Amino acid sequence: METHAVPLRDSGGHIQSALAIIRDIEERRQMSYQLEVQRNRLQTIIESEPECVKLQDRDGTILEINPAGLRLLNATDPSQVIGKTVYTFINNEYHTAYQQLTDEVFSAATPRSMEFEITGINNVHRWVETHAAPLLDNAGNVTALLAITRDIDDRKQSEERIHQQHAELAHVCRLSTIGELATGLAHELNQPLCAISSYAESAVLLNARPYGNDPAKVEQILQKIVCQTERANNILQHLRDFVRKKTPKSQPNQARALIEDMIEFIEPERRRQGIKIDLECDEQLPDILVDRVQIEQVILNLITNAIQAITQSENAQKQLSIKLSATPHNVTISVRDYADGVPEEIRSNLFTPFITTKAQGLGIGLALSHSIAEAHGGQLWYEPKNPGSLFSLRLPCKEQHV
Template sequence: MAGEADAIALDTLRRENEALRRRAIELERSVETRTAQLQAKIAELDGKNRELVERRSVFNAALESAGLWVVTLDPGGRIVRCNRRCAELAGQPVENVVGESFATALVQPYQRRQCEDWLARLAGSDSEPPDWEQRLIRDGEESRIVTWFGRRLDDAEGRTQFLIAAGRDVTEQRRIEEEVRKRRAEVAHLHRVYTAGEMAAALAHELNQPLAAIAAYAEAAIERLAQGTDAQREFLDDFERICAQAHRAGRTIADLRRFLSKGSASRAAPCDLNELVRVACELVGADVRLRRNAIELDLAPDLPPVLAEAVHVEHAMMNLIVNALDAMREVVEAGTVRISSHAVSDTMAQVTVRDDGKGLKLGEQERVFEAFHTSRATGLGMGLTISRSIIEAHGGRLWAEPSSRGGIFHFTLPFAHASPSLPRR
């Protein structure tokens, strides 16, 4: 009996050992499979990590080379991260700037309240606040103007996580805008002066004849009254006053016309005619874009300089462009003004302005230069009159060409080497 029991126990032990061996093999295979899966996952994560590192490197390189001051802030306005350019603005290494208040580290004291208000609007508003303009003043350096714009980053629940602010140096842009503003003001002033001069000439022409008639009738009445009765001679003083006032009014008009037409001393200098055309195009650029029109330039290279007062020729050029824009308004929705320049002789340059309007009929090409002639409901009709006066004062000529395929205007100006002096206006 003992031997049989031992045999059963031994057999049971063998089966258990075999089961354990098979289980061990299964576990080993499972471990191998899982290890391989983990190794593959680790390799995948390593690849993604390298990709993230590469992307971060590219992103950082882009931030450093973008020419912008870029900073990431927490909701309280403290710096979480910034590029090197931003740290240079603070005058400290990047690691010293992190954790500091944006307004304290990067903004001068007199503008900190404005900066804090801007950040508060950026953090608390659903819409982006207007850009904030910072003026940088450093000892021994020219002041700079930086425009900051920002974005808010929210989490899935809509809570603010970060504020991203980027600054751009707009000093040169502001300088150019100020120059354009001054040039526009100067051109507007000249336009008023020329308008006054042309109006004075037109009024003088219209008023001189009736004033001369009044004076003539008054003189005739004086002669008759001098030969009349004592009662009639009592009116002599009145008619003599009428005659004197008529002559005085005529002299006043003539003096005003001379004053407005002679202008100031000439400030003519050799000018790049193509550059004058470009400046005039820039000055009316906003109007061109607003009307959804376009300007095409075909300017002859190496054109010799002309002798001119730059702002006056720019004024005449602007009038021609605006006239072209007005002519296209009721004909095409988005027209094009084409401006070309070339030399027509050894002594003269010519500029041509074409538009997509309805053009001028034969016989209309001179009428458009008459004072107060206009086909528009608004405007005095003085633009082309003034432009012709300016060009002729520079020794050139301005004329229109009849055409049914759009307006065509030409003007010429003498080259500087052919113009020893510029006539006075």
Template sequence: MTVPIPAELEKCRAEADRYRLLAEQSTDMISRQTPSPDWTYIDVSPAVERLLGYKPEELIGTPGRALFHPDDADNLQQRAESVRYVKGMYTNVYRYRHKQGHYVWLETTSRTIRDKKGQPQEIICVTRDVTEREQAQQSIRRLARVVEASSDMILFCSPDALQLTYLNESACLTLGADRDNPGALSLPELFDAATAQNELKTALLQAATAGSWEGTLSMQLPVQQRHAEVREIIAHRNRRENMKVEYYSIIARDITIKRKAEEEAKRHQLEMAHMSRLLSVGEMATGLAHELNQPLAAILNYSNGAQRRLDEGADDPVGTAKRAIELISRQARRAAEIIKRMRSFVRKTEYQRLRFPINDACVDVSKFLHQEAQDHSIRFEMDLDPSNPTLLADKIQIEQVLLNLMRNAIEAYSDCDKTPRPVMLSTRSTGDELHIRITDKAKGISAEALNQLFEPFYTSKSTGLGMGLPISRTIIETHGGQLWAESDGHSGTCFHLKLPLKDS
């Protein structure tokens, strides 16, 4: 005799079968475990095989705690950062050992089932594999640590309003900004008005079009005495929304220390250049005294002659005095010009870029060396570019280099019996470059000496310090140019000087 199953019981069985079917078909692993410290498996859904490689029967009756990574086993008790608690449910992210021996990242949401007296009966868990998510987040965290530790300034800004949304530690220090309120600054505020309107706007447009921009943009920082430059702008796109730019990342560099070092090096260079000019004038003292003595002697002669004629009763005393005064005035102007050239050359100046005709500078230096050249029977031969190129540079420093090279050419004849004794100076402009040659026809320089010629303190002179040519090369390189020498070792030497004309 078959006993009929009550309809209520049949309904309960049907619901139980439906829930079991859902549990068995779920891609998440559903398990029941004891509330004891070892969390022994009571039951587990078939999804465990896909997640951990075990069959359900292999886990039932085994302690779940034994499979935790040692560093994650106490997450729940210690309320680690990976654990969240909401309305009686715990969510824990941890590493769990796969059957093959490696660890996978799992996320488990668990709830404790209690009896009417509140005593725990079992723990129901729903677990999923979050390995890919955790690895991606770890990569992001590693990247974030790199960004934070970077000595470069890294800033994020919105694409429309260009409000800053993130500053790394280096950017906060350099900008003197509040880390918790990056939006208080906008990107254009970090540049002067012209740069923000032109160069920055162009750079952002290029980044938005090509994905990135590289170059140099000088920043105008709110913190005094600090300097920084933007080196790169990257446009980050939202692939889900028609590839629109989601935000820009800006990579900049604090160049305060570099700028101070450059300024210190420039100051040191100016000091050395000034010392070199003083030494050059000291070496030329005899010639300069002789050159200055000529107009002074002429003034004395004209004065004595006029006085004698007047004493002897000249027929035209007014005319005689007038002619004497004219001659005296001409010689006085000549003496004044000699002193002016000398004072201009030796005065201590800051680095000053200005436009000047290079041919005029060559002529001025040759006049400065006129007496020394005459004393050594030297003849200057000029072959100057007819276009008289205009150079944008520090005139005093360029003249100093020309003077050093021309004096070297004069002195090359000091232990040489050759005649005639020409020092040839030529200037030529070729597109965006100026080429100056200073050539002598003396004995030349040996290959060994040529290799050491621009080394500090190397000199072939008994009284020289060996700093003229090194300082000259430094000056020319500071101006973006080159200075070198060529010689066959027996028939003369040619110094080549190249300077850019593109900024002129």
């Protein structure tokens, strides 16, 4: 019960009696008790939660944090964290993105997620993933940001190892491709070297003539030597760019230029096999945002596969077709041969590692090409033709990718 009493006085101001109002507050006490129980239960849940749970205001000041959050930051006491801003612990390159996340949670009152790196107490670095949600008052106003943050450092390290292994595999595939083309490349490089040797010998003979030198002819020969040297250097430079290891970097590229570079690269093998390459291209092709070496690797793989399919078939036309077409959002590169096609029993697993129709193939070229296409937000697929096979590589345009 709850009592409110007031004195009753006579005309002289003396207290004669008291007026008491008694109210039954059992229900209110029960409600208060239940609220306290729920508050303690919620506090226990938060305290025992294995993930970091924290409250912050719009400026990023940390209002509350549970023990798991302290452990995530390598803190031993709440005073090391509470009252400081989250930007004390978030690495500088993620400040802008996290501020944007905070503004969106407070403005739109909708949950947001983000991955970023933090630096805890004692300069310990780790990757984390946070899920942020608005904390509302009774009027529906956002009073704080509630964030649940988990340690994803092991996952990020695993992803990095997979990425490195993927890059190593891509490098091995490029070296394997160069090995398959070695005969043609050696012939292509031998031509300028032989020409240089011949021109140099001619210059020596002209210079040694007993009846006088001919500077004009010697200069012409030296110019030819320079041209052949540049030709050999271009071959080696293209080869070096293709096989070297480097960090993938997407940049705007012209699809036609990539195709023409690979046709030039494959030219010695094409001539050696006596195969004709037809190139058909839309007049207006938008740029694609890709890593040049990786996409060249896919294109070269498709072209060399087509050439090998033709050479392994007794009755195939000595011809392959390359077509470039565009939509407002994508550029599609299609490579078709007129050979025997892919056996029906392996078509469904064509992009699975170690599936191959080649007697000495590794079965990783198409699988790797497929993963490269997907990593660029594109697609690589196969269609049977009569005769032959059609492989299509679709890549998003620069604007669409962005």
